[in-house]
Amino acid sequence: MTTTEGDRAAELAAAGLDGQNRTALGRLINTGSIGYAEEDADGVLRATVRIPEDELRYDPAILILPHGGDIVLTLINDDKNTHCAVLPSNGDPKFIWLVNHAKGTATLNLDGPGTYYYGSASGNDEGRGLTGAIVIGGEVPDHAKLDRPPQPRP
Amino acid sequence: MTDYVDAGEAIPHAQLSNVTGEAPATGNVDHERIRGARSEPENWLTYYGTYDGKRHSDLDQINTGNVRRLTPAWVFQAGAVGMQSGASTYSFEAAPIVVEGVMYVSGPDGKAWAIDARTGQELWRYKHASPYDVSLCCGNVNRGLAVAHGKVYMYTLNAHLIALDARTGKLVWDTVNGDVRAGESGSVAPLVVKDMVICGSAGGEFGVRGHLDAFDAETGERRWRCYTVPKPGEPGSETWPDDGEAWQRGGANCWVTPTYDPELELLFQGTGNPAPDFDGAVRPGDNLYTDSTVAVDVNTGEIRWHYQFTPHDLWDYDSTMENVLFDAPDGRKLLAHADKNGYFFVLDRTNGELVRVFPFVDRITWGEITPEGKVTPKIYPDEEGVPVHFWPGPAGGKEWTHMSYNPQTGLIYIPVQEVGATATRRRREFKESIPYWGAGVAVDIEDFYGFVSAVDPLTGEEKWRWNNEYPMCASNLSTAGGLVFQGTPTGEFVALDAATGEKLWSFQCGSGHHSSPTTFSVDGRQYIAVPTGWGGWIEGFLPGLLGAAAGDALFCFALPES
Numbered sequence: 173m174t175t176t177e178g179d180r181a182a183e184l185a186a187a188g189l190d191g192q193n194r195t196a197l198g199r200l201i202n203t204g205s206i207g208y209a210e211e212d213a214d215g216v217l218r219a220t221v222r223i224p225e226d227e228l229r230y231d232p233a234i235l236i237l238p239h240g241g242d243i244v245l246t247l248i249n250d251d252k253n254t255h256c257a258v259l260p261s262n263g264d265p266k267f268i269w270l271v272n273h274a275k276g277t278a279t280l281n282l283d284g285p286g287t288y289y290y291g292s293a294s295g296n297d298e299g300r301g302l303t304g305a306i307v308i309g310g311e312v313p314d315h316a317k318l319d320r321p322p323q324p325r326p
Numbered sequence: 327m328t329d330y331v332d333a334g335e336a337i338p339h340a341q342l343s344n345v346t347g348e349a350p351a352t353g354n355v356d357h358e359r360i361r362g363a364r365s366e367p368e369n370w371l372t373y374y375g376t377y378d379g380k381r382h383s384d385l386d387q388i389n390t391g392n393v394r395r396l397t398p399a400w401v402f403q404a405g406a407v408g409m410q411s412g413a414s415t416y417s418f419e420a421a422p423i424v425v426e427g428v429m430y431v432s433g434p435d436g437k438a439w440a441i442d443a444r445t446g447q448e449l450w451r452y453k454h455a456s457p458y459d460v461s462l463c464c465g466n467v468n469r470g471l472a473v474a475h476g477k478v479y480m481y482t483l484n485a486h487l488i489a490l491d492a493r494t495g496k497l498v499w500d501t502v503n504g505d506v507r508a509g510e511s512g513s514v515a516p517l518v519v520k521d522m523v524i525c526g527s528a529g530g531e532f533g534v535r536g537h538l539d540a541f542d543a544e545t546g547e548r549r550w551r552c553y554t555v556p557k558p559g560e561p562g563s564e565t566w567p568d569d570g571e572a573w574q575r576g577g578a579n580c581w582v583t584p585t586y587d588p589e590l591e592l593l594f595q596g597t598g599n600p601a602p603d604f605d606g607a608v609r610p611g612d613n614l615y616t617d618s619t620v621a622v623d624v625n626t627g628e629i630r631w632h633y634q635f636t637p638h639d640l641w642d643y644d645s646t647m648e649n650v651l652f653d654a655p656d657g658r659k660l661l662a663h664a665d666k667n668g669y670f671f672v673l674d675r676t677n678g679e680l681v682r683v684f685p686f687v688d689r690i691t692w693g694e695i696t697p698e699g700k701v702t703p704k705i706y707p708d709e710e711g712v713p714v715h716f717w718p719g720p721a722g723g724k725e726w727t728h729m730s731y732n733p734q735t736g737l738i739y740i741p742v743q744e745v746g747a748t749a750t751r752r753r754r755e756f757k758e759s760i761p762y763w764g765a766g767v768a769v770d771i772e773d774f775y776g777f778v779s780a781v782d783p784l785t786g787e788e789k790w791r792w793n794n795e796y797p798m799c800a801s802n803l804s805t806a807g808g809l810v811f812q813g814t815p816t817g818e819f820v821a822l823d824a825a826t827g828e829k830l831w832s833f834q835c836g837s838g839h840h841s842s843p844t845t846f847s848v849d850g851r852q853y854i855a856v857p858t859g860w861g862g863w864i865e866g867f868l869p870g871l872l873g874a875a876a877g878d879a880l881f882c883f884a885l886p887e888s
Contacts, residue, residue, distance in 0.1 A: 247336075260455035263452060263497060265338075265339040266336035266338060267339045267342060268333055268334070268336035270333050273330055275331070276334050279335065283455070283457075284457075288455060289409060298408075312504070316503055316505055317505045317508070318534060318537075320574040321571075323508065323756070326758070326759070
């Protein structure tokens with residue numbers, strides 16, 4: 173599901189940074205909607221990412237996962253131009269062409285926590301905004317933590 | 327309802343390349359074989375070539391008489407996919423491993439490859455998808471792999487120790503060994519000893535508690551962990567405030583590969599700086615085991631002895647640098663260490679006793695160490711907001727890049743950096759994953775130089791030096807061909823005469839060197855391999871070249887076949 177962008181979206185719109193060829197030529201990276209993956213009973217995370225018509229962005233631009241593991245993305249290109257996605261995955265990045273009005277899937281494996289970026293490595297797509305983020309929350313396993321009392325975080 | 331074209335399932339990126347996906351099987355590399363690596367110089371079996379860290383090869387096909395004919399045999403371009411483009415992207419810091427004609431090497435951004443060592447053909451690739459926002463002090467880098475037991479071991483940026491199948495590059499096991507939310511990361515080349523994989527942590531700049539770990543090579547299960555900052559009540563804890571929290575954030579990370587003595591069964595591990603780097607007032611005491619060499623029992627992980635090079639460090643003088651093992655003519659078992667603080671130490675490696683200490687750089691202003699080892703600080707940032715300039719800077723007279731030792735000449739060849747810095751103390755509260763330095767630091771962008779210094783470790787005498795306009799920021803390699811190979815920050819890869827320091831050959835690689843060259847032979851032909859790519863923590867060791875040409879490639883040189 174995709175959440176509303178709230179005040180930040182309004183701020184970006186006021187600055188003319190929320191679309192193609194407004195203040196800038198393209199779109200600032202990751203200044204779009206925020207979505208959350210859903211977890212199946214088997215622990216596999218699933219989400220859908222779309223490319224809206226004439227906006228040259230992934231929607232959601234920022235996809236949040238509760239933890240690392242296997243992720244199945246459905247990718248839908250609603251645009252009238254061809255794009256692609258090169259997505260991070262342990263072992264090798266995954267590549268998918270997305271011609272006009274195409275739909276496919278990408279099965280990824282990612283560790284958590286942290287932020288991973290992906291993009292349409294096609295022509296100048298990344299420079300115009302077709303860069304997305306996958307953000308993994310959670311903690312590392314207890315056995316990987318330092319033997320010390322809890323420390324203050326920012 | 328739109329009828330979508332079926333785009334199918336995303337494919338591995340390598341499927342759109344000429345990667346074959348499989349490396350030929352090689353003979354089993356195990357502990358005994360690595361222990362005897364000196365006897366098979368056609369291979370470079372472990373990080374330093376041999377357990378003793380000499381970085382010396384007995385290959386002599388390429389020698390002082392013919393090195394002028396050395397030419398590139400092939401070049402491997404690492405490249406990058408995605409939006410990242412910075413100094414980190416291009417720092418190719420690994421030491422290539424070679425087993426029977428197959429090269430295993432890691433690059434920036436979690437990449438590892440198997441390459442045909444004769445042709446440069448990419449055989450398989452693996453990329454660990456590490457988060458973009460892991461706290462990294464010193465670049466998006468990796469210093470290399472370990473190969474043994476049919477596997478390739480890599481420590482990843484997000485602190486996973488992983489094992490890959492040496493033939494296919496497919497993941498065999500994955501063990502999480504660090505807390506990225508605490509600022510821990512991985513950049514070290516693992517070391518295989520017996521049936522264990524040894525690796526240390528990174529993250530001292532973020533105030534973690536350093537450690538060295540051993541894992542079961544087959545399963546990835548941890549065998550032991552050795553913390554390099556003691557808890558209250560443990561040996562060495564008396565050197566930290568007993569009523570404070572400083573030990574919990576003490577640093578002392580083990581981010582360079584240890585050397586190993588199979589007879590003593592001791593690992594010799596250098597440890598990193600204390601945290602915060604420059605604000606000592608929050609951590610009164612000597613702060614063991616920071617800035618030390620610790621001798622660790624490989625079977626238990628217990629520290630048998632230690633020697634601290636810079637007690638209560640206030641200058642960021644990590645001592646993670648290698649400890650080269652060699653024997654004196656009288657048979658005494660020694661250890662050589664060129665420290666960031668500008669002094670060269672020779673220790674008895676059986677007990678840590680100081681044998682000799684002498685300066686190996688020209689400019690030392692931070693303090694003084696007497697021949698007996700007494701340390702007297704002179705200049706340090708102890709007043710809030712007051713700039714203090716000192717030599718060597720925080721990258722040290724020598725950083726992590728390695729010296730080499732030629733048993734024929736008896737000389738150690740040190741890549742020397744002559745760069746100073748100004749630190750201004752700025753106290754801050756500790757917070758996990760936030761840089762914990764306690765100062766603002768500016769490394770000099772003018773007034774620097776470098777050289778390779780050929781030193782007799784038995785006397786401390788400098789036999790020759792090869793001067794360069796820029797500091798030496800790459801490891802060197804010694805060979806039985808009477809040569810020392812050294813890369814420069816401006817891209818030249820040079821061959822020096824090991825006896826005289828005369829430059830005999832040079833090749834411009836197009837981007838600077840910050841890696842560890844290795845040598846090997848296949849079908850009787852000797853090759854010299856060197857990863858290039860100017861990058862990493864440049865602002866810390868040579869910001870005067872932050873704008874230099876970038877690019878990450880691995881060059882492999884050989885003599886013409888005809």
